[in-house]
Amino acid sequence: MADLAFRTARRDDVPAIVAMLHDDAISAARYPGHPVSEEIDAAYWAGFDAIDADPRNDLVVAERDGELVGTMQLTFIPSMSRRGAERLQIEAVRVRSDLRGAGIGREMMSWAVDQARERGCGLVQLTTDKQRTDAHRFYASLGFRASHEGMKLSL
Amino acid sequence: MADLAFRTARRDDVPAIVAMLHDDAISAARYPGHPVSEEIDAAYWAGFDAIDADPRNDLVVAERDGELVGTMQLTFIPSMSRRGAERLQIEAVRVRSDLRGAGIGREMMSWAVDQARERGCGLVQLTTDKQRTDAHRFYASLGFRASHEGMKLSL
Numbered sequence: 001m002a003d004l005a006f007r008t009a010r011r012d013d014v015p016a017i018v019a020m021l022h023d024d025a026i027s028a029a030r031y032p033g034h035p036v037s038e039e040i041d042a043a044y045w046a047g048f049d050a051i052d053a054d055p056r057n058d059l060v061v062a063e064r065d066g067e068l069v070g071t072m073q074l075t076f077i078p079s080m081s082r083r084g085a086e087r088l089q090i091e092a093v094r095v096r097s098d099l100r101g102a103g104i105g106r107e108m109m110s111w112a113v114d115q116a117r118e119r120g121c122g123l124v125q126l127t128t129d130k131q132r133t134d135a136h137r138f139y140a141s142l143g144f145r146a147s148h149e150g151m152k153l154s155l
Numbered sequence: 156m157a158d159l160a161f162r163t164a165r166r167d168d169v170p171a172i173v174a175m176l177h178d179d180a181i182s183a184a185r186y187p188g189h190p191v192s193e194e195i196d197a198a199y200w201a202g203f204d205a206i207d208a209d210p211r212n213d214l215v216v217a218e219r220d221g222e223l224v225g226t227m228q229l230t231f232i233p234s235m236s237r238r239g240a241e242r243l244q245i246e247a248v249r250v251r252s253d254l255r256g257a258g259i260g261r262e263m264m265s266w267a268v269d270q271a272r273e274r275g276c277g278l279v280q281l282t283t284d285k286q287r288t289d290a291h292r293f294y295a296s297l298g299f300r301a302s303h304e305g306m307k308l309s310l
Contacts (some may be wrong), residue, residue, distance in 0.1 A: 014235075021236055047239025056209060057233055075232050078212060080169075081176055081247045084202025089244075092236045117310055124310065127282060127303035139306045148282035148305025151294045155272055155279065 004107050009059040009071065014048050016068045017061070020094040062108050070095045070108050076119065085122030088112065093126070109142055127152075159262050164214040164226065169203050171223045172216070175249040217263050225250045225263050231274065240277030243267065248281070264297055282307075 009017060051057045051073065062070035072093040076086050090112055095104045116124050127150030128135045136146060164172060206212045206228065217225035227248040231241050245267055250259045271279050282305030283290045291301060 017235060041238060043239035044235060045239075047233055047235045047241075050233035050241070051235065054211060054233060056211065059235065073235065075230075077230050077244075077246070078202055078205035078209060079246070080172060080199060080202045080206065080214065080228065083196060084198035084200075086202075086205070089232075091232070091234065113308065113310075121310055124308040125282070125306065127280070127305050129303055130301075136304055136306075142308070144306040144308045146285075146304045146306050148284055148307060149291055149301045150282050150303025150305040151280065151291075151299040151301050152303060153268065153279040153297070153299045155268075155276055 004062040004064055004069070004104065004111070006060055006062055006108075006111055009048070009052075009061045011045075011048060011052075013061055013068060013071075014044060017048075017059070017071045018044050020068075020071055020096060021092060023097045024094065060108075060112075062104065062111075064104075068096070069099050070104050072108055072112060074112060074115065076121070079122075082122045086119065087123040087125055088116035088119070088121045090124065090126040105138065106142070109139075113142070159217045159219055159224070159259065159266075161215055161217055161263075161266055164203070164207075164216045166200075166203060166207075168216055168223060168226075169199060172203075172214070172226045173199050175223075175226050175251060176247060178252045179249065215263075215267075217259065217266075219259075223251070224254050225259050227263055227267060229267060229270065231276070234277075237277045241274065242278040242280055243271035243274070243276045245279065245281040260293065261297070264294075268297070 048059070051059045056076045058074040060072050060074060061068050073091045075089040075091065077089055078086055090109075093105065093108065095108070113124055124144075126139070126144070128139065140146070203214070206214045211231045211233075213229040215227050215229060216223050228246045230244045230246065232244055233241055245264075248260065248263065250263070268279055279299075281294070281299070283294065295301070
């Protein structure tokens with residue numbers, strides 16, 4: 001057990017969250033002109049405020065010994081499929097790069113699935129880049145099935 | 156062009172939407188005891204009300220000559236990834252089964268992508284069951300890339 005504490009992100013967590021989102025080879029490749037050290041763009045604050053104000057979105061941080069070690073965004077989507085049950089979607093999962101492989105991601109996902117169960121969701125879903133083969137094994141070990149193609153169209 | 160009109164679903168559309176959601180071999184297999192003719196379960200009304208009350212969710216119907224011919228759910232997800240841009244997620248896309256292959260789905264998706272552009276979204280995303288190989292070609296022809304694994308965990 002990684003002994004994590006979970007809470008909703010606060011505004012002063014934004015720089016650390018943005019750093020974690022970019023401290024990743026695949027994400028970094030999407031923004032070649034946007035290194036981690038760059039000043040936080042106004043768009044990120046707006047993104048944070050939009051998530052924070054939305055009762056169906058929860059930007060979560062995981063802390064260990066008072067340090068921020070992981071983040072993920074939970075979106076609870078109301079639905080008419082699957083008998084009208086809400087579904088939990090998980091996006092933007094990151095563990096601090098120097099702490100990967102230590103069980104933090106597993107504890108984060110277990111916590112998220114517990115939140116979905118408590119809320120009565122019928123399904124938890126996420127997409128993961130096809131290049132992240134380690135992640136596929138990780139999610140499969142948690143019971144996820146790669147049953148769908150995740151299709152994206154950048155605008 | 157299929158000459159469609161698009162609008163947000165109303166409560167009296169619910170039976171027709173539920174019928175379309177179930178009039179599909181893959182979805183039907185998920186609910187072996189739930190034929191289309193069954194009375195609309197209370198959970199569907201609750202699902203509709205939750206979507207209808209949420210400003211980031213839009214249950215859309217497509218009409219032609221006053222008849223409901225398609226449905227899809229749009230969810231606008233605020234985000235910290237991709238420079239804080241909102242993303243549009245499309246779920247529960249259905250065209251009335253006797254009208255498939257006539258361009259209705261293409262017009263629905265084009266309209267949805269236009270909505271995302273107008274709103275300033277950075278990305279449109281959806282997942283589609285790996286069994287639906289026709290759907291993969293269809294989405295690819297609209298510019299979507301099957302870049303991700305779509306992972307699901309039923310609760």
